[in-house]
Amino acid sequence: MTIKRSKLSVEITKKVEIDYLICLPDGYLEETREWGLIVFLHGMDMRGDNVTQLSNYGLLEAVNEGELSLPFVIAVPQCPFESYWNMERDAVTALIDELSANHNVDRKRIYLIGYSLGGYGVWDLAIHNPEMFAAIVPLSSGGQVSKAEKLKDISIWAFHGAKDDIVPLEQMTEMVSAIEQHQGNVRLTIYPDLGHDIMQETLSNQELYLWLLEQTR
Template identity: 45%
Template sequence: MPQQSFHFHKKVTIKKEVNLAYLLSLPVDYEESENKSYPLVLFLHGRGERGDNLNLVKAHGPAKLAEKKEFPFILISPQCPIEIPRYSTWPVYTDELIALVDDIIERYRVDEKRVYVTGLSMGGYGTWDIAKKYPEKFAAAAPICGGGSTKDIERLKNIPVWAFHGAKDDVVLIEESKEMVEALRAVGGNVKFTIYPNANHDSWTETYNNPEFYTWLLSQKKE
């Protein structure tokens, strides 16, 4: 049975001190395969899982599935703090997230050509944002029921993106994803868009339970 570890990570960089609590899940054969490197998946949770209780992070998505499912990749699931409730969202912590990813790469056997980001709702916004700001870091991005600014969308032109949204979503309207997808397509981006015709806001359960999602994600690799 796979197990997750609880971590409170503190990293000092030139510009700032970074404090992020996170869940870490390693492949079951990690300790046995000393010469093997593994893909790394960064999972960004939704708005309801912010705070200082790491158990909240396991409410949905890969962080939840990792308790029962054996993933063939290193999974890191940080928790967004609530400092100023209205503005405490993933885009505020983009630099901290990258610092955390870099630290995991330094301390674990990560295949740096296979680093991915995915997230749902607020984490979907965060996925678009972090992949756009740091396209050199990720081999693919999978935002779910998110959105964001189309400014500088051309930075994502060479990053495979698979976006997901429920057609009946009344929390984050589907137009949010459509705008991002259309903007990326307009600059020649490599983007797929799956719409669940009967889904409301929860378009993540079907996505993260679909083996084809992981096959696609893990097949992407930096040149």
């Protein structure tokens, strides 16, 4: 899989720009089929203006290890300094639209994965664009419980560490319970011995990607 750097600049109601890395799966250039798209949202410490620092972080670190079979187009945008993913919502959705229009992406198989700050971003983006995503995977985060009904038609697999002292486990369990009350398709994995940093444990699990492959709009 080859990782490339790019920048998106578009006019919506205002001009939005976002730097991102894109990783194309093995066989992408040889095969004409459409691929699922995973957008990965990073945590707070990786905000900035040097997107290359994400090339061996999170999902791309898992890719670089070479032990996973990831038949997806993968996009990793960077959130600017002093910003949050809910403030970059238009940029991320514009990025998804651009990738869907210009790459062999199956619009029925668009997925969001996010850790910590990125996990909050995953909840937020899915709540505001529930028709866009087939599945979301929030890690170490919580969402807007009052808007949980908007997520009832999206497949969700959430992850959290029981010993998380940065984002209390209750934030995740309350969100999951709220979705369950609306008969949503949600599952939660709790690591009993882990704290906030659960990225490697979660993203190196091939079962997660096999599950994603089963999810479609």
